[in-house]
Amino acid sequence: MKDNKKLNQxxxxxxxxxxxxMFSHMWVGLPKLPTFIYWLIVGPILLFNxxxxxxxxxxxxxxxxxxxxxxxxxxxxxxxxLRFDFSTIYNMILLSTTILIIFExxxxxxxxxxxxxxxITILYGVLAYHIxxxxxxxxxxxxxxxxxxxxxxxxxxxxxxxxxxxxxxxxNYFSFQKIxxxxxxLVAGYLIFFGGSRTILACLLILIIFVISKQIFKIQNRTxxxxxxxxxxxxxxxxxxxxxxxxxxxxxxxxxxSQIDNYLYRDTMxxxxxxxxxxxxxxxxxxDLFLSAPLTxxxxxxxxxxxxxxxxxxxxxxxxxxxxxxSILFFAFFVKLFSRSIIIKDYQRSIVILMFFIIMLSYGxxxxxxxxxxxxxxxxxxxxxDSKYLKQEYxx
Numbered sequence: 001m002k003d004n005k006k007l008n009q010x011x012x013x014x015x016x017x018x019x020x021x022m023f024s025h026m027w028v029g030l031p032k033l034p035t036f037i038y039w040l041i042v043g044p045i046l047l048f049n050x051x052x053x054x055x056x057x058x059x060x061x062x063x064x065x066x067x068x069x070x071x072x073x074x075x076x077x078x079x080x081x082l083r084f085d086f087s088t089i090y091n092m093i094l095l096s097t098t099i100l101i102i103f104e105x106x107x108x109x110x111x112x113x114x115x116x117x118x119x120i121t122i123l124y125g126v127l128a129y130h131i132x133x134x135x136x137x138x139x140x141x142x143x144x145x146x147x148x149x150x151x152x153x154x155x156x157x158x159x160x161x162x163x164x165x166x167x168x169x170x171x172n173y174f175s176f177q178k179i180x181x182x183x184x185x186l187v188a189g190y191l192i193f194f195g196g197s198r199t200i201l202a203c204l205l206i207l208i209i210f211v212i213s214k215q216i217f218k219i220q221n222r223t224x225x226x227x228x229x230x231x232x233x234x235x236x237x238x239x240x241x242x243x244x245x246x247x248x249x250x251x252x253x254x255x256x257x258s259q260i261d262n263y264l265y266r267d268t269m270x271x272x273x274x275x276x277x278x279x280x281x282x283x284x285x286x287x288d289l290f291l292s293a294p295l296t297x298x299x300x301x302x303x304x305x306x307x308x309x310x311x312x313x314x315x316x317x318x319x320x321x322x323x324x325x326x327s328i329l330f331f332a333f334f335v336k337l338f339s340r341s342i343i344i345k346d347y348q349r350s351i352v353i354l355m356f357f358i359i360m361l362s363y364g365x366x367x368x369x370x371x372x373x374x375x376x377x378x379x380x381x382x383x384x385x386d387s388k389y390l391k392q393e394y395x396x
Contacts, residue, residue, distance in 0.1 A: 009048060010107035010379065016044055017372040018117050022124055025133065025155040045370040049097050055104040056097050065336035066103055069096050072329035079326060085299040088322060091368075096330075098369035102382045109379030111171050115184055118168045122187070125153030125161075140194055150196035162195030163366070163373045166203050166355065167380065173207070174348040199362045203355040206232055210351055229338060232354050279362060283314045286321040297324035315364035337381060352380045 007015075020041065027037050073096040080088040101107075128134035129142060136143045136152035143150070152158035169188035172181040192204050210228070289298050303322050319327045334353055341349040356377045359366065366373040 008107065009051070010102060010105075010375075011110060011113055013044060013048055014109070014113065014372070014375055014379065015117065017370065017375060018121070021157065021160060021372045022121065022154065024157065028156050042370050045094070045098060049094065049101065049369075052101040052105065053097075056100055065333055065340065066100055068329045068333040068336060069100055072096060072326060072333070075326045075329065076323055079296045079323065080299065083296075083299050085301060087300040091300070092323075094369050095367070098375075099333075099378055102378050104383075106383050107379065108382050109167075109171065109376060111175050114168055114171055114376070115180075118164070118184065118188075121153050121164070128155055151191060151194040153191065158195060159197045159200070159363075160366075160373065162192050162197040162200040163359070164376070165189075165191035165195065166200050167373075167376045169204070170207065170348065170352060170355075171380065199358060202358055206354050206358075207351055210347070229350075229354060233357065279314055283317040286314065286317040289321040290317070290324065293324055295324050296326070297322045313364055314362065315360045315367040317361075318364055341381075349381050352377065356381065 027033060073092060076092040076096075077089050080086070080092070122138075125134060125138050129137045134152065134155040135147040136150050136155075136158055137147070138151055138153070140151065141148055150158050152161040153164070154161050165188040169185050169192065172184040172188070175181055176185075189204070192200050213228070286303075289303065292298065298321060300322055303318065316327075316331070319330065334357065338350055338353045341347070341353065359373075359377070365371070368374060
């Protein structure tokens with residue numbers, strides 16, 4: 001079974017936002033985003049939702065787990081209307097409807113599209129370095145000063161480069177049918193390792209540990225897979241809150257490695273990614289706000305203006321601070337989807353959901369429907385993915 005070569009609306013949307021990301025360095029540093037750039041970014045996803053609104057109004061009864069998103073959207077709108085929080089209404093409707101449309105229409109991320117775009121992006125990254133506007137470079141030590149330790153395909157989005165790489169790696173690994181798939185896996189792995197993003201490295205470790213565990217222990221019990229998921233969640237949360245202790249332990253041992261030093265001490269050199277301690281501080285503040293109004297949250301206005309905690313650094317904790325226990329419905333959608341993927345042995349989807357959880361825990365900036373990374377991840381876990389695309393040994 002092969003990907004349908006005909007482009008659909010989702011394919012066009014992915015290609016559009018991929019191109020937009022390649023040229024985003026042209027306006028990222030501006031103090032104020034020009035109006036036409038704003039509409040270039042938001043306009044296409046608004047049009048996508050408007051065209052497909054009929055699929056939201058008539059739910060597909062065969063996809064039971066999407067009901068959690070419908071409930072989440074309804075209660076988020078209801079609570080936000082009571083406090084005139086129109087910003088939350090807009091954001092939650094756009095976020096939820098985009099996911100629902102992709103699932104209801106059974107759109108999915110096609111491997112031929114992502115691989116072609118990945119090749120183009122690599123060529124772009126190489127050219128950008130030699131022209132002089134990609135300070136990171138594509139080889140270790142290409143950059144100078146604060147840019148020396150990391151590689152990136154984009155001038156200003158080093159984490160975005162690593163995120164795209166993990167998506168390419170997963171998609172090709174679970175489609176291990178050609179030599180080219182293996183080559184994509186190797187190149188993507190290289191970009192992740194030298195990209196310097198702790199979050200994406202953790203995502204890669206999830207896949208590695210899963211593959212090794214399955215080969216050694218021949219795990220078939222669904223309970224063990226769920227235990228593995230819970231363990232991943234606990235380790236991820238602990239890693240954020242215990243980051244300083246991990247660094248202290250590392251400093252006490254005599255062993256030293258330049259690449260490990262880069263991962264642990266990078267934040268003293270460049271502020272492109274929050275350190276573990278900084279992120280844990282923000283999450284603690286958001287947790288306190290959640291406890292102050294656990295049923296409904298404090299809303300977007302108070303979160304941003306009164307407390308200066310937008311939630312862009314830590315999406316999940318920010319969501320609970322914004323909407324309270326209603327957020328459980330959003331989280332339940334992914335839990336139910338993960339459980340179903342285990343039942344049908346769709347391991348690509350289950351692994352990607354775990355990765356997406358870590359990203360939602362650590363990054364909020366990509367958790368908007370007009371962000372390429374968001375669309376790629378939803379495309380990987382959507383109902384349109386067919387388990388026949390997966391490696392045969394995983395479907396036995």
